[in-house]
Amino acid sequence: MDMLSRRAVLAGMGAVTLVGLGGCSQTAMDMPALGLDDITTGSIRADRPVPRISVDKHITSPDVMYASLTDGGFVVPEVPYLKIKPEFRRQIVVDPTGEAPGTIVVHTKERLLYLVQPGGEAIRYGVGVGKDGFRWSGRANIQYGREWPTWTPPPEMIQRKPELVKWQHGQPGGLMNPLGARALYIYQNGQDTGYRLHGSPEWWSIGKAMSSGCVRLINQDIIDLYSRVSKRNPVVVV
Numbered sequence: 305m306d307m308l309s310r311r312a313v314l315a316g317m318g319a320v321t322l323v324g325l326g327g328c329s330q331t332a333m334d335m336p337a338l339g340l341d342d343i344t345t346g347s348i349r350a351d352r353p354v355p356r357i358s359v360d361k362h363i364t365s366p367d368v369m370y371a372s373l374t375d376g377g378f379v380v381p382e383v384p385y386l387k388i389k390p391e392f393r394r395q396i397v398v399d400p401t402g403e404a405p406g407t408i409v410v411h412t413k414e415r416l417l418y419l420v421q422p423g424g425e426a427i428r429y430g431v432g433v434g435k436d437g438f439r440w441s442g443r444a445n446i447q448y449g450r451e452w453p454t455w456t457p458p459p460e461m462i463q464r465k466p467e468l469v470k471w472q473h474g475q476p477g478g479l480m481n482p483l484g485a486r487a488l489y490i491y492q493n494g495q496d497t498g499y500r501l502h503g504s505p506e507w508w509s510i511g512k513a514m515s516s517g518c519v520r521l522i523n524q525d526i527i528d529l530y531s532r533v534s535k536r537n538p539v540v541v542v
Contacts (some may be wrong), residue, residue, distance in 0.1 A: 333520070354382070362528055363427065366393050370524050376452045378479055380523050383507045391416075392430020394525050398425035401539060408501070409534065410519050410541040412439060414509045418443070419532060423498065429525045432509040434517035440499045446537045447491035449530055452477030458498065479505055482528045485523040486530040490539055501539075502526060 363369065370383035370393075370441055385393060392415065399420050401409045409418040410425075412433045418426040433439060454474040462468050475481055484503020491497060500518045503526035507513070519541070521529065 343377070360396065360427075362397055362531075363394055368393055369528075372526065373527075375485060375527060376477075378452065378485070379427065380449075380485060380527075381505075383522055383524060388430065388507065389482075389511060394427065394429050394528065396421075396425055397428045399424055401426065401540075404538070407538045407540060408529075410501075412441070412513075412519075412534070412541065415513075417521065417529075419529060427529075428464075428527060429521055430510045432504065432506075432511065432515055432520040433513050434515050434519075435513050438515070438517040439513075440497060440517055441541045442492060442494035444490045444497060444539045444541075446488045446501075446533060446535060446539060447496070448475075448535055449486060449488045449533070450483075451486055451530070452481070452513065453483045453487040453502070455481050455483045480506075484520070484526055486526040488533065501529070 329489050349353065366385040370385045372382040373380050397418075401407070401418055401420055403409055403418075403420050405420050405422045407420045409420065410416075410431065410433075411418070415431055415433060417429045417431045419429075420426045455471065456466045456474045457465075457471055462472060466472055475541075477483070482502075482504065483500065484505060487500045487502040489496065490499045490501065498517075502518055502520055504510075504520040504522040505523065509520060
């Protein structure tokens with residue numbers, strides 16, 4: 305009887321242990337997401353799910369991606385990401401473009417930029433685009449890039465805003481420079497289109513149409529994008 309009682313007690317402890325383990329697993333599955341963005345445009349396929357936690361060490365939680373950083377001798381301010389719509393934060397999504405890996409695709413209407421990755425995914429960034437009448441579209445290439453670039457307003461812009469004449473020979477790179485921390489220069493058939501993919505200190509402009517035609521990104525995002533592209537990356541703006 306004592307032996308039977310001990311077996312019963314041990315069996316009961318085993319059952320409790322299994323229930324406990326099951327509870328841990330269930331709790332882990334029911335835990336809320338870690339503040340990561342997993343919103344996507346385009347359809348989600350069962351064989352290509354959107355990764356909830358990126359395997360890319362540079363695409364994590366927004367408080368990490370948009371924290372203050374020191375770059376090129378400048379202290380880039382923290383971005384108050386909670387004031388930016390979640391769909392405009394850097395994230396990995398199922399590629400909706402169908403373009404070859406390495407292609408940069410800008411959807412001006414949706415205010416989104418995709419860097420196509422191998423395996424059917426893309427890195428997506430929110431962007432600001434040009435106002436009506438100032439936009440460019442087409443297929444081109446990145447000819448070259450610059451870190452903390454000099455900005456030179458074109459003559460027609462100086463005509464519209466005479467106060468910019470002080471920068472007719474170029475505004476040095478810096479935190480208040482309209483080109484932000486990086487610029488990628490778009491050429492078509494060997495000719496400068498005059499349009500750029502660039503950073504901006506005006507994080508609140510992301511998701512809006514208010515530039516003079518260029519595509520702007522949050523400074524932290526253009527630093528990330530710049531690190532992933534090289535000369536001659538194809539660019540498609542639609």
